[in-house]
Amino acid sequence: MPLAFAGSFFDGVSSRRHSVQVELDEDGKALVIKGQEVGELCFPLTLIKVAPRVGDTPRFIYLENGASLEVSENDVVDRLVPSLPGGRFHLAQHRMESKLRWVLAMLALTIAFGWATIEYGVPYLAKKAAFALPREVDEMLGDGALAALDGFLFEPTTLDAEERAGLRRRFVDMVGRSDLEADRVQLVFRASPVMGANALALPSGIIIMTDELVRLAEHEDEVLAVLAHEIGHIRHRHSLRSVLQNSTVALAIASLTGDLASLTSISAALPTMLVQLKYSRGFELEADDYAVAMMHETGIEPTELGEILLRMTGGADGKIPDYLSTHPGSEERMKRIREGM
Amino acid sequence: MAIALDPARTLELTADQAAPGKPFAFTGKAGEYFGIWIVNLLLSVVTLGIYSAWAKVRTKRYFYGNTRLDGSTFDYLATPVQILKGRLIAFAFFVAYAASTTIWPMTIPLFVALMFLIAPWAIVRARAFNAHNSSYRNVRFGFTGGLGQAFKLYVLWPIAAFLTVGAVLPYLAYRTDRFLIDNSRYGRLEMTFNGEVGAYFRIYGMAFLIGLPAVVLIVCFWALSIYVSYQTFGLDPAEVERTMAELIAAISPYFFLSLAWLPYAIGGAVLLGIVASSYLTTHRQNYLFDNTMIGPHALRLDLKLTHVLWIRLSNLVVIALSFGLMIPWARIRMTRYQIEQMSLIPQGDLDTLVGEQVAESRAYGDELGEGMDLDIGLGV
Secondary structure: OOOEEEEEEEOOOEOOOEEEEEEEOOOOOEEEEEEOOOEEEEEEHHHOEEOOOOOOOOEEEEOHHHOEEEEOOHHHHHHHHHHOOOHHHHHHHHHHHHOHHHHHHHHHHHHHHHHHHHHHHHHHHHHHHHHHOOHHHHHHHHOOHHHHHHHHOOEEOOOOHHHHHHHHHHHHHHHHHOOOOHHHOEEEEEEOOOOOOOEEEOOOOEEEEEHHHHHHOOOHHHHHHHHHHHHHHHHOOHHHHHHHHHHHHHHHHHHHHHOOOOHHHHHHHHHHHHHHHHHHHHHHHHHHHHHHHHHHHHOOOOHHHHHHHHHHHOOOOOOOOHHHOOOOOHHHHHHHHHHHO | OOOOOOHHHHHHHHHHHHOOOEEEEEOOOHHHHHHHHHHHHHHHHHOOOOOHHHHHHHHHHHHHHOEEEOOEEEEEOOOHHHHHHHHHHHHHHHHHHHHHHHHOHHHHHHHHHHHHHHHHHHHHHHHHHHHHOEEEOOEEEEEOOOHHHHHHHHHHHHHHHHHOOOOOHHHHHHHHHHHHHHOEEEOOEEEEEOOOHHHHHHHHHHHHHHHHHHHHHHHHHHHHHHHHHHHHOOOOHHHHHHHHHHHHHHHHHHHOOOOOOHHHHHHHHHHHHHHHHHHHHHHHHHHHHHOEEEOOEEEEEOOOHHHHHHHHHHHHHHHHHOOOOOHHHHHHHHHHHHHHOEEEEOOOOOOOOOOEOOOOOOOOOHHHHHHOOOOOOOOO
16 A cells, blocks of 8 residues: 555745645655645655654654644554654554553553552662761761750750669660660750650760650660660661652652642642651661660560550550551551560 | 614624634543553653653643644644753752752752742743744744843842732733743744733732632631640640640630631631632633734633633542542643633734744753743643
């Protein structure tokens, strides 16, 4: 069947449209264009460019001197394309986009790949990157944080010197059994009526213990259990990994939905937040695992961690659904602690 | 004469018969676009974003190619490699920004200032790139906006708007539209903007009035939360609860701000915000097109606020319920309505009065401006 089709010819000087008939010449090396107003024109295939097919939109064929053709018979033009550079790639693109089985396969692959990237890809890359960076980077992240927190969250500690010294001695002993350098972490005490019983690990290595937590604990071992969890955060460089993971995911989701209408950028904020919360919960569990291992080393019962966690969360568990929370639910953590024994 | 003839009306009738408007048509289909969209998405993700340049070109070609006027469609001429170059440079800039500001937060103001200075250049270059790479009947569009004007519009005037709490926004919008249209052309045909400032103040004023209850509500809520946290600072949990209950009991009779009302109040505020912003964009777009001429030809746009709102809100619901899978459908739907409300009122036959090619002058850096994705479309 001879390769021939109708089209609109534009001469590259004005926007005047000419109806023409186009066909491939006998040698198959040139396009012959015939029309009432244009006469007969000949363009060698080596000098023309065919636009890639997108859906069923009219095909543009770019000729010499800025002239062009607008053609609606896409299927016929498709026969011309394989002999042109890049032609097969363009046809493959169109085939993937238009055949139902390919589209469904693409959909399934997208969901699978997207999930795998968020679940494994991003955390893995962030971990590698974080551990490749020197510890000075972590220290710069948390620089000045304690001073800022002292401004509105903390008050000077009311524990007596003996109590503090005792806890610090056991803390230093625990750090000594870990693979962290002794000067990597430092324990400080604060009172915090606003925050209540809690402990905080800053990326710079400062671990803050509140008076309220010391008083909530029934014995020193429980305090040490929480400290082990916080040391875990620093040992695993969670702050840095968190920054890397969160910003990567935010950037990825924003750029994927950014090309589309603005109404979708509102809906992009929610999945971004959900993923970041999920990462946060993952870090908490990793710190728990580290704490259990640490407690084995120091001869403390791992259940101590579970006990103090339960008391800290009080009755607050279950009020916020798990997927909206920065920390996993206490039951999940207890179960994991018990299994780790 | 038995019947008095109204001269104005007669003129109207004659003008309509002489130059009937040619409507734009949109032939895109959701099913067809879904295939393109999903392949774009997968390959962009798998190639860590490199394919996104090809994705952008294909998407633009699809929407341009399905926009019909008088039997011809629009063509998007940029190549994926051009887009990729711009995006890679923009990405490098972003990485530098993220790394630097994470380690040295004191560099944030430096980067903000830098972006303020680059923005007008990027906007102008992006617009020039997109105009130059858009054609109709093989004649390209063009944009020649100057850097000085852009700097005033995108840096100085926004600062003024911020300082005057938004009072000069309508004037800024007017000046921006005039800058964008007056510096655009189709081939040799210059585009002109005939709008007036007054209309902008009317449109913005109305949008503000519509959104006012939402703004008042949000300000009240914000003030209240500050007051509550101030009052409860330093108290232990049981006392906090008691104090909050007291406060709420005291305020309820006046502002109906008991906790039960709060979700509805916030939902209402968001909805009102969407209505106000839809009002603003719809009327502004209509006014922009109605007052734009391409050489001797006029444009018309007739978006109805009720339609726009309905489409926008139902799109949001459908997208949320389908976990994003209906995004292509939503986009086609909105685009179809917008384009089919557009028409061109040609002076004479479109085929005889034509645009002619202007000698191309490729400005360096067009792709970079495009890569920063700051292109501001003509409403679509």
